[in-house]
Amino acid sequence: xxxxxxxxxxxxxxxxxxxxxxxxxxxxxxxxxxxxxxxxxxxxxxxxxxxxxxxxxxxxxxxxxxxxxxxxxxxxxxxxxxxxxxxxxxxxxxxxxxxxxxxxxxxxxxxxxxxxxxxxxxxxxxxxxxxxxxxxxxxxxxxxxxxxxxxxxxxxxxxxxxxxxxxxxxxxxxxxxxxxxxxxxxxxxxxxxxxxxxxxxxxxxxxxxxxxxxxxxxxxxxxxxxxxxxxxxxxxxxxxxxxxxxxxxxxxxxxxxxxxxxxxxxxxxxxxxxxxxxxxxxxxxxxxxxxxxxxxxxxxxxxxxxxxxxxxx
Amino acid sequence: xxxxxxxxxxxxxxxxxxxxxxxxxxxxxxxxxxxxxxxxxxxxxxxxxxxxxxxxxxxxxxxxxxxxxxxxxxxxxxxxxxxxxxxxxxxxxxxxxxxxxxxxxxxxxxxxxxxxxxxxxxxxxxxxxxxxxxxxxxxxxxxxxxxxxxxxxxxxxxxxxxxxxxxxxxxxxxxxxxxxxxxxxxxxxxxxxxxxxxxxxxxxxxxxxxxxxxxxxxxxxxxxxxxxxxxxxxxxxxxxxxxxxxxxxxxxxxxxxxxxxxxxxxxxxxxxxxxxxxxxxxxxxxxxxxxxxxxxxxxxxxxxxxxxxxxxxxxxxxxxxxxxxxxxxxxxxxxxxxxxxxxxxxxxxxxxxxxxxxxxxxxxxxxxxxxxxxxxxxxxxxxxxxxxxxxxxxxxxxxxxxxxxxxxxxxxxxxxxxxxxxxxxxxxxxxxxxxxxxxxxxxxxxxxxxxxxxxxxxxxxxxxxxxxxxxxxx
Numbered sequence: 001x002x003x004x005x006x007x008x009x010x011x012x013x014x015x016x017x018x019x020x021x022x023x024x025x026x027x028x029x030x031x032x033x034x035x036x037x038x039x040x041x042x043x044x045x046x047x048x049x050x051x052x053x054x055x056x057x058x059x060x061x062x063x064x065x066x067x068x069x070x071x072x073x074x075x076x077x078x079x080x081x082x083x084x085x086x087x088x089x090x091x092x093x094x095x096x097x098x099x100x101x102x103x104x105x106x107x108x109x110x111x112x113x114x115x116x117x118x119x120x121x122x123x124x125x126x127x128x129x130x131x132x133x134x135x136x137x138x139x140x141x142x143x144x145x146x147x148x149x150x151x152x153x154x155x156x157x158x159x160x161x162x163x164x165x166x167x168x169x170x171x172x173x174x175x176x177x178x179x180x181x182x183x184x185x186x187x188x189x190x191x192x193x194x195x196x197x198x199x200x201x202x203x204x205x206x207x208x209x210x211x212x213x214x215x216x217x218x219x220x221x222x223x224x225x226x227x228x229x230x231x232x233x234x235x236x237x238x239x240x241x242x243x244x245x246x247x248x249x250x251x252x253x254x255x256x257x258x259x260x261x262x263x264x265x266x267x268x269x270x271x272x273x274x275x276x277x278x279x280x281x282x283x284x285x286x287x288x289x290x291x292x293x294x295x296x297x298x299x300x301x302x303x304x305x306x307x308x309x310x311x312x313x
Numbered sequence: 314x315x316x317x318x319x320x321x322x323x324x325x326x327x328x329x330x331x332x333x334x335x336x337x338x339x340x341x342x343x344x345x346x347x348x349x350x351x352x353x354x355x356x357x358x359x360x361x362x363x364x365x366x367x368x369x370x371x372x373x374x375x376x377x378x379x380x381x382x383x384x385x386x387x388x389x390x391x392x393x394x395x396x397x398x399x400x401x402x403x404x405x406x407x408x409x410x411x412x413x414x415x416x417x418x419x420x421x422x423x424x425x426x427x428x429x430x431x432x433x434x435x436x437x438x439x440x441x442x443x444x445x446x447x448x449x450x451x452x453x454x455x456x457x458x459x460x461x462x463x464x465x466x467x468x469x470x471x472x473x474x475x476x477x478x479x480x481x482x483x484x485x486x487x488x489x490x491x492x493x494x495x496x497x498x499x500x501x502x503x504x505x506x507x508x509x510x511x512x513x514x515x516x517x518x519x520x521x522x523x524x525x526x527x528x529x530x531x532x533x534x535x536x537x538x539x540x541x542x543x544x545x546x547x548x549x550x551x552x553x554x555x556x557x558x559x560x561x562x563x564x565x566x567x568x569x570x571x572x573x574x575x576x577x578x579x580x581x582x583x584x585x586x587x588x589x590x591x592x593x594x595x596x597x598x599x600x601x602x603x604x605x606x607x608x609x610x611x612x613x614x615x616x617x618x619x620x621x622x623x624x625x626x627x628x629x630x631x632x633x634x635x636x637x638x639x640x641x642x643x644x645x646x647x648x649x650x651x652x653x654x655x656x657x658x659x660x661x662x663x664x665x666x667x668x669x670x671x672x673x674x675x676x677x678x679x680x681x682x683x684x685x686x687x688x689x690x691x692x693x694x695x696x697x698x699x700x701x702x703x704x705x706x707x708x709x710x711x712x713x714x715x716x717x718x719x720x721x722x723x724x725x726x727x728x729x730x731x732x733x734x735x736x737x738x739x740x741x742x743x744x745x746x747x748x749x750x751x752x753x754x755x756x757x758x759x760x761x762x763x764x765x766x767x768x769x770x771x772x773x774x775x776x777x778x779x780x781x782x783x784x785x786x787x
Contacts, residue, residue: 035715086712089696097696099720102707104700122750124619129593132621134775134782138752149756151770151783176787220589221779248784261748 005029005311007096007109009087009262012041013293014284014300015115016069019079021304022113027311028078031107033098035086039073040066041117042140043293045147048168050195054294065293090114090262092277111279111311113303114263118256118285123217126160126254130217133224139165139253143172152176154249158226159183160214164192164291166253171200181245183208184228186235191255193291214250215242223248256289273306281307316496317341318673320508322487322522324348325356326463326657327649328514329470334661335668336477338675343506344471344479345499347486349777350737352467355516355649357740358591358623359463360540360569360577364652365402365455366427367418368559374632376425379652381659383457389658390461393469394687400570402458402554403433403442405449405608414558415453422455429456442552444609458554462572463654464740465688472730473685477678483733484777487515490525492640497526510642510673512664517588517626519647526640531633531647535588535624536562538580539597540569542619543612544748548574555608564651566604573743578605578612580623591622618748625650634660636667644668688726692718692743713761714754716747724758728765736776738762755782 006027008015011034019032038044043051046062053059056068073079085100090112097106120138137145137153143165145151155178159166162185170180183201188210190197201208209228213235216227230241260270260282269276270287283296283303290296319335321328324346332344348354363386369376390397406412419430433452438445442452471481486502490511499506515522520533543550555568563582571577581597598620605612628648637643644667646660653660669675691699691709703710708722719742727741735751738744738758745751745758759773759782774780 035712084711086715088712088718099699099703099710099712101711101721102703103710104696104703119749120752122618122748122752124617124750127598127614127617127620129595129598129620131592134780138750141752141755144756145783146787149770150787152785152787153783155784215595216592218592221775221777222781 001095002105002107004031004107004109006031006111006113006307007107008032008113008115009096010034010041010115010117010284010286011036011039011081012115012117012284013043013066013069013296014117014286015113016066016073017297017300018113018115018283018304018307020069020072021301022308022311023076023078025305025308027308030079032073032079032081033085033087034081034083037083039070039081039083045140045144047147051293054292055297087262090266090268092266092268092280094277094279111281111307113281113283113307114286115282115284115300116259116262116286118258118289120165120252121255121257123250123252126252128160128214128217131219133217133219133222135219135223135248136217136250136252139163139169139251142169142251146172146176152178154178154247156181156247157249157251158245158247159251159253161185161252161254162190162192162197162208163253163255164196166251167192167196167200169251169253170206171204174204174206180204180206181247182206182228184212184214185210186213186231187211217250223250226250256285258286258289260286273303279310314505314507315341317343317506317508319510319512319668320345320497320499320506321512321514323354323514323516324351324467324471324481324483325354325514325516326352326359326467326470326654327646327660328512329467329474330657330661331512331514331646331664332479333470333474333477334665336474336479337677337681339678342479343508344474344481345485345487345501345506346481346483347502349484349733349774350731351471351481351483352464352740353736353776355624355626356467356654357464358538358540358621359654360567360580361460361463361571362554362569362655363397363459363461364655365422365457366425367404367422367430367453367455368564369425369652371421371424373630374634375652375656378632378656378659378663380426382652382656383459385658385662386461386655390466392683393473393685395461395466395469396572397459397461398572399457399459400553401454401456402556403438403452403454404556404558405445406451406558407449409450411558412451415451419453427455427457430454442555444550444611445555446608446610460554460570460572461654465572468731468741469685469688473682476682476685487522487525490522492526497642510644510668512644512646514646514649516649517624519626519645520628523645523647526637526643528637528639528643528645531628533588533626533628533647535585535590536627536650537583537585537590537622537624539593539601539622540577540579540620541598541601541617543576543578543616544618545574547576547616550576550609550612557604557608566601568605568608573746575618578602588624591624593620593622597622619746619750632656632660634663634667636671642671689723690742691720691723713757714742714744714747716749717743719744721761724761725765728762733766734774734776735759735762735782
């Protein structure tokens with residue numbers, strides 16, 4: 001079996017910061033696994049600005065922010081990057097198995113950092129009933145379709161939830177000439193950053209319905225409309241408040257969930273700055289959901305140092 | 314113009330089972346399907362239960378064919394290499410009165426020839442089904458109940474039928490049927506077909522098809538069933554299929570084990586008018602959750618990761634399987650509600666027999682390919698085997714769907730075997746059916762579909778025309 005000092009799973013902002021930090025703190029044998037064909041993770045599809053204000057004291061786009069770390073990683077020989085490599089098994093004796101085109105490898109590491117990010121809550125998790133037509137997307141998928149693939153998912157859009165990705169996508173659709181008909185938020189106020197409420201929604205005159213929820217999705221093959229109801233503070237329907245909005249697309253932006261399946265399957269418990277297994281660490285959105293990437297970088301630097309201390313001790 | 318010996322309308326589990334059975338003989342067989350893919354009607358929302366034959370009236374056609382089908386499906390699933398698991402079922406009683414009913418069911422089922430039935434007591438239940446509600450007093454255990462993936466079963470039957478010479482025409486909606494001399498002319502949305510014998514396995518629309526030949530003595534009434542799928546983490550919630558006592562119109566809300574591992578709860582049973590209403594409802598959700606918790610109290614609504622509705626094609630209490638003497642050569646196979654999936658192999662044999670009795674010569678082919686190579690699913694095999702596969706073909710290591718571990722190779726194979734849509738890929742491979750519901754893999758699957766089927770990205774659909782994923786290129 002191949003042995004490595006440190007294996008980091010995930011080449012997004014958390015994994016890259018942890019890799020750079022571990023290297024700077026003395027680990028010279030690092031393997032960074034990234035399932036996509038590029039480093040950078042979700043930053044690659046975040047072509048809007050607003051990244052780096054705290055960390056670099058500059059306003060950057062997502063790819064620019066990622067680029068700073070990619071440059072550092074490529075500039076040193078102690079960090080080996082393996083792209084299109086997906087970890088499929090972790091065990092608590094710190095072995096990790098990954099697949100990539102043409103190979104399956106199992107590696108025994110002195111330390112492992114899991115930086116596997118998060119996923120979006122789906123329509124199904126929110127239990128919105130009705131039909132199941134094409135045209136229901138997570139906000140992140142819509143972002144990928146537009147920004148990476150150059151494909152417009154729809155022309156009349158209703159956004160469910162006022163999370164940051166949803167707000168940013170409201171603006172993105174508006175900029176592409178689509179009509180964003182509403183942002184529907186069950187809470188009294190936005191879940192997203194204030195700057196996104198102002199710059200992405202108010203500046204584009206997109207109506208936001210607080211204390212409202214979607215009660216049903218209609219449409220046989222493609223989304224045709226949604227029904228919306230006003231709710232009280234306990235999220236129960238206020239009678240007589242139902243109205244309909246015609247649309248061909250629904251975006252879900254109702255929250256993120258840490259991706260921890262490999263850690264769970266290994267029976268490892270996550271604690272602050274460590275796990276129940278010495279030498280296995282978790283950082284970034286797979287540890288907790290962050291608002292801004294700058295904080296991910298700062299915290300992951302710390303995890304990189306802790307992993308380095310452990311590896312070298 | 315070619316005249317087929319037999320044309321079958323409807324490529325669900327009934328139509329494909331009949332097609333595969335007839336492919337043993339020297340016949341020209343055509344299978345016509347209005348949807349873009351097979352199994353996209355009633356079959357795709359089937360629960361996947363292979364019933365033992367309990368809960369059917371002793372004199373019914375359903376009862377007889379269910380018991381036969383349960384036996385036959387074992388051989389077919391081996392031949393086709395489709396996973397069938399005999400998990401057994403428990404029908405449970407909550408009080409003394411229900412025990413009496415349970416004993417009556419047992420007697421009826423034994424009359425039909427259901428093997429291995431036994432009543433089990435509280436101690437047995439506690440030992441073998443620890444999550445079951447502790448107030449259950451008694452259970453009827455039927456060991457021969459099993460599970461299968463209903464749509465993969467259809468795809469595998471169809472693949473084998475094609476190998477044995479059956480022609481399958483999708484997006485071919487029957488518009489009219491005319492009886493001309495000794496054959497039928499079938500007018501479809503695509504081309505005209507001529508056939509000597511015609512089998513109506515059109516599911517929800519079997520009455521509309523039958524009416525085209527002026528046989529108008531039955532109606533298909535859709536009975537909606539909403540089902541809710543739990544996270545795979547709950548795979549071992551129960552060890553058996555769990556049933557309450559049946560009601561007059563359904564088997565009740567069940568705890569279902571599935572071939573994919575995810576437990577499922579449901580279905581509801583609601584008679585509706587619209588044959589295309591596949592919506593789920595808040596009331597269905599609450600009802601299913603309440604009824605399921607009566608059986609397994611620990612079920613939490615947070616465990617539900619997906620849901621759907623299906624429509625049972627109900628034509629009275631029993632199946633309708635008969636040759637129509639008013640239109641010689643025309644066979645109705647209608648009203649295929651539960652246990653239609655289980656009975657399907659027996660129905661296929663019965664239909665072959667009816668054809669023979671009405672003058673169709675069934676001569677065996679010299680070579681019939683009974684066997685089908687097993688479809689590879691990485692999620693179902695151990696890692697050392699995956700390693701060997703990757704050595705043979707690098708694209709087994711190119712994982713597209715991270716939640717369910719589906720590789721590019723499996724998706725390409727699914728498309729080669731007939732998948733044309735995103736749902737077709739999902740039903741065949743499980744890609745997009747995990748926790749993220751396709752958020753991460755949709756774009757890559759779209760690209761593979763576009764490439765393999767030579768379709769522009771804007772033409773890729775969820776389940777056929779009108780369900781395009783995107784609106785336009787930017």
